[in-house]
Amino acid sequence: MSGRLAYLLKHATMRLHALTDAALAPLGLDGREMGVLLVLANGEPTSQQEAAQRLGIDRTTMVALLDALAHKGFISRRPSPEDRRRNVVALTEEGHTAVARAVKAADEAEHEFLGNLPPDAAHHLRAALRTVVLREP
Amino acid sequence: MSGRLAYLLKHATMRLHALTDAALAPLGLDGREMGVLLVLANGEPTSQQEAAQRLGIDRTTMVALLDALAHKGFISRRPSPEDRRRNVVALTEEGHTAVARAVKAADEAEHEFLGNLPPDAAHHLRAALRTVVLREP
DNA sequence: TATTGTTATACTCTATAACTATA
DNA sequence: TATAGTTATAGAGTATAACAATA
Numbered sequence: 567m568s569g570r571l572a573y574l575l576k577h578a579t580m581r582l583h584a585l586t587d588a589a590l591a592p593l594g595l596d597g598r599e600m601g602v603l604l605v606l607a608n609g610e611p612t613s614q615q616e617a618a619q620r621l622g623i624d625r626t627t628m629v630a631l632l633d634a635l636a637h638k639g640f641i642s643r644r645p646s647p648e649d650r651r652r653n654v655v656a657l658t659e660e661g662h663t664a665v666a667r668a669v670k671a672a673d674e675a676e677h678e679f680l681g682n683l684p685p686d687a688a689h690h691l692r693a694a695l696r697t698v699v700l701r702e703p
Numbered sequence: 704m705s706g707r708l709a710y711l712l713k714h715a716t717m718r719l720h721a722l723t724d725a726a727l728a729p730l731g732l733d734g735r736e737m738g739v740l741l742v743l744a745n746g747e748p749t750s751q752q753e754a755a756q757r758l759g760i761d762r763t764t765m766v767a768l769l770d771a772l773a774h775k776g777f778i779s780r781r782p783s784p785e786d787r788r789r790n791v792v793a794l795t796e797e798g799h800t801a802v803a804r805a806v807k808a809a810d811e812a813e814h815e816f817l818g819n820l821p822p823d824a825a826h827h828l829r830a831a832l833r834t835v836v837l838r839e840p
Numbered sequence: 841t842a843t844t845g846t847t848a849t850a851c852t853c854t855a856t857a858a859c860t861a862t863a
Numbered sequence: 864t865a866t867a868g869t870t871a872t873a874g875a876g877t878a879t880a881a882c883a884a885t886a
Contacts, residue, residue: 569833570738570741570809571719571813571816571817571829571832572716572719572720572723572734572809572813573738574829574832574833574836575712575715575716575719575832576716576720577759577836578712578832578835578836579709579712579713579715579716581835581836582708582709582712583709583713586709597709598876601707601710604707613844613845614844614845615843615844615845622714623877624877624878624879625844625845625846626845626846626847626877626878626879627876627877627878628845629845629846629847649843649844649885649886650844650884650885650886651843651844651845651884651885651886652843652844652845652885653844653845672707672709676708676709679708679835680708680835682834682835682838682839682840683831683834683835687827687830687831687834688831690824690827690828690831691827691828691831691832692708692711693824694820694824694825694827694828694831695708695711695712695715695828696706696711697819697820697824698715698718698816698817698819698820699711699714699715699718701819702819703819735853750867750868751867751868752866752867752868760854760855761854761855761856762867762868762869763854763855763856763868763869763870764853764854764855765868766868766869766870782862786862786863786866786867787861787862787863787867788861788862788863788866788867788868789862789866789867789868790867790868
């Protein structure tokens, strides 16, 4: 069983997840929260729903995630002037600082995760995953 | 975000999981159950606990998994003659048939999953995952 | 009538604690 | 007392349904 691709992928995901969460813990973040911050850093979404879609999660899941990030002072929510049903979500100053630190910590976790691989093999791994996940030719 | 290794691994796992479950569904199995059957096919465990350890799951989780597989007629449980606290778990005749079919279906799911990759890239992907998961040098 | 954020609820997967029977 | 299987229970994480505000 331990040779099957599904097994290898699942356990690789679990191991990197554990390493990343450990690296992010001192910042008061976990991997899911860093994902939200990264989405916000790469262009302010016009609604919580749009942010959720970019992450592939449900809008009801996004609510609790943003609640936690707002409580930590990393994001702000304000009704959109154009459509007051929507919330414009933005990083605060602390949020920008946190995401920069988080990326650095997560990069170190990746490095540890890839430790046994030669650099070009690590590069190929990333490229192959991009191909199968993003369906690139 | 969609470039991060953690994101790529998670979504690759999710996609192969979905393809595999779809391929196994006609057999009345899912990926986890196939994993159990594969462990049993690769050497009869001396106890449910040992089987659980080989899969990296808890012995309490194994109980429900084996309940379902026994109900489907794919495995049998009998107390060990040497230590009647232990259950010796074995594949039935139907279990052997099912695991053979399941491996074939799962292989096809893998093939579809890897569809966009050149064959040598698929081979490298598997090797790289083995290295990081099994901590081979 | 449709959509956004929200809440309440339920479902899946998993683990911990407690029970039983054996040792 | 210690261990294997089992059961009851609880904790994540997620999704569906219903509701209030707004369009």
